Amino acid sequence: MASILDDLAPETLALLEHQCHTIPKEQLHRPGPDFLDDYFVPSSRSPQVLRSLGQLYNHGRLAGTGYLSILPVDQGIEHTAGASFGPNPMYFDPENIIRLALEGDCNAVATTFGTFGTVARRYAHKIPFLVKINHNELLTYPNTYDQILFGSVEEAWNLGATAVGATVYFGSEESNRQIQEVAAAFERAHELGMATVLWCYTRNNAFKTKDKDFHVAADLTGQANHLGVTIGADIIKQKLPENNGGFSTLGFGKTHPAMYSQLASDHPIDLTRYQVANCYMGRIGLINSGGESLGNGDRDAAIKTAIINKRAGGQGLISGRKAFQRPFAEGVALLHAIQDVYLDDSITLA
Numbered sequence: 001m002a003s004i005l006d007d008l009a010p011e012t013l014a015l016l017e018h019q020c021h022t023i024p025k026e027q028l029h030r031p032g033p034d035f036l037d038d039y040f041v042p043s044s045r046s047p048q049v050l051r052s053l054g055q056l057y058n059h060g061r062l063a064g065t066g067y068l069s070i071l072p073v074d075q076g077i078e079h080t081a082g083a084s085f086g087p088n089p090m091y092f093d094p095e096n097i098i099r100l101a102l103e104g105d106c107n108a109v110a111t112t113f114g115t116f117g118t119v120a121r122r123y124a125h126k127i128p129f130l131v132k133i134n135h136n137e138l139l140t141y142p143n144t145y146d147q148i149l150f151g152s153v154e155e156a157w158n159l160g161a162t163a164v165g166a167t168v169y170f171g172s173e174e175s176n177r178q179i180q181e182v183a184a185a186f187e188r189a190h191e192l193g194m195a196t197v198l199w200c201y202t203r204n205n206a207f208k209t210k211d212k213d214f215h216v217a218a219d220l221t222g223q224a225n226h227l228g229v230t231i232g233a234d235i236i237k238q239k240l241p242e243n244n245g246g247f248s249t250l251g252f253g254k255t256h257p258a259m260y261s262q263l264a265s266d267h268p269i270d271l272t273r274y275q276v277a278n279c280y281m282g283r284i285g286l287i288n289s290g291g292e293s294l295g296n297g298d299r300d301a302a303i304k305t306a307i308i309n310k311r312a313g314g315q316g317l318i319s320g321r322k323a324f325q326r327p328f329a330e331g332v333a334l335l336h337a338i339q340d341v342y343l344d345d346s347i348t349l350a
Contacts, residue, residue: 004303004340005347012304015269015311020350022263022270028313029282030349031066039283045234048193052162053234055128056195060339061105067342068235068287068316069335070130071101072110073324077135077150087293087325098123100324104335108162110197110318113151116159124160130197131156132165133185134178145203146174149181153188163195163234169203170224179231186232198233200224207246215239217246218264218271219255222278229284236279237318240288240305241271269350272312282313290319290338298322299337306341311350316342 005013029039036053045053062069073091075084085091091100094115101109102123110130120129133156134147147167156164166185168178186196202224207214214220218241228236244264247253264274272288279286288309290302306317317338323331341347 004337004344008303009300012300012307015304015307016347018267018269018311018350020270020273020312022265023273023277025313025349027281028273028276028349029280030313031282031285031315033064033066035066035285040234046190046193049190049195049234052128052193052195055162056108056130056235059128060107061336062107062316062339062342065342066315067310068107068285068318069105069339069342070108070110070287070316070318071097071104071106071323071335072130072132072289072318072320073097073115074110074112074132074135075321077112077137080138084321084325088327090328091324094118095122096328097324098127100328100331100335102127103328104323104332105339106335107316110165113155113159116161120159128162129156129160130163130165131159131161132167134166134182136167136169145169145172147178149185153185153192153194156189157192157194161194163197164189165197165199165237167199167201168224168228169201170227171202171204171207171220175203179227183231190232195234196232197235197237198228198231199237200228200233201239206250209249212243212249214243214246214250216242218244218274219248219259220246222274223247223253225275225286226278229279233284235285235287235315237287237289238275240268240291240308241275242268244271244274268308269312272308272314273350276313282315285315286313287316287318288314290317290322293321293325298326299334302334302338303341306338307347310342310347313349 108128108130166182247255
């Protein structure tokens with residue numbers, strides 16, 4: 001029987017041999033069938049929120065594993081609809097987004113008020129809805145790169161949402177307002193019994209130098225995660241780290257030598273483990289984003305990202321463009337390939 005590990009690139013297979021000598025795996029709160037009972041039941045979450053979290057963690061192919069596979073499609077606003085759906089115009093029709101998540105056996109589908117508003121009565125009982133309540137729209141000229149609310153938490157609840165999602169651009173001039181808006185929205189979502197997911201993205205032109213893009217630095221993204229769990233996120237979405245030393249190179253914030261010498265190395269699994277550590281050592285799940293579609297290599301890239309996330313102690317992937325910017329059946333197969341990594345017991349914590 002074919003394995004998900006067959007025919008992978010040598011550099012991806014090498015990830016399976018890595019052992020973490022930074023933050024020990026024994027210190028992590030690990031994903032598993034009892035994750036909600038062990039880490040959310042003792043928390044301040046209400047029974048209604050626990051029920052919503054249960055719907056997320058117990059749906060689709062990964063149900064009952066403690067891992068998550070989520071299809072996100074909000075790029076029609078974030079990247080313009082033409083740029084996002086040009087490779088596959090069928091996704092201009094919102095129903096096909098929900099169909100892809102269903103046939104891809106995802107835990108949930110994350111998309112916009114408008115998408116859910118067109119199909120809510122047909123699908124709200126078939127798959128958990130994760131309503132994205134704020135966006136960065138790209139029609140303003142010059143572009144402003146700000147996350148603004150597109151609707152209310154109450155509207156998400158009326159659509160049958162299991163959870164609400166939001167983005168904060170940590171490091172941006174607007175971040176203080178965004179933090180306050182999202183914290184208030186998440187508080188209201190919890191009052192109504194919904195779970196909360198935060199896209200913890202960094203955004204500042206100064207974070208990108210001529211040598212490196214520190215928007216994906218482990219120290220900056222890790223701190224963004226830590227702020228995200230502080231304002232009430234039940235799940236953190238973060239880009240996979242690609243480097244480190246954002247604070248030290250740019251010369252701001254507070255650092256300690258251990259951040260770079262003991263808590264992380266330059267290995268991708270160790271960098272991602274630092275992100276997990278900033279999510280209360282895994283008490284709040286980290287899901288990494290799948291990234292843009294680059295064509296024929298998307299399947300291998302998605303599997304590689306999933307292996308890094310799982311071996312670091314993360315809880316899954318939220319992958320959109322690699323799935324919906326290709327023929328429908330191929331998108332389903334790619335989502336299943338990601339899920340296969342989390343179902344493979346031979347892929348363990350590093």
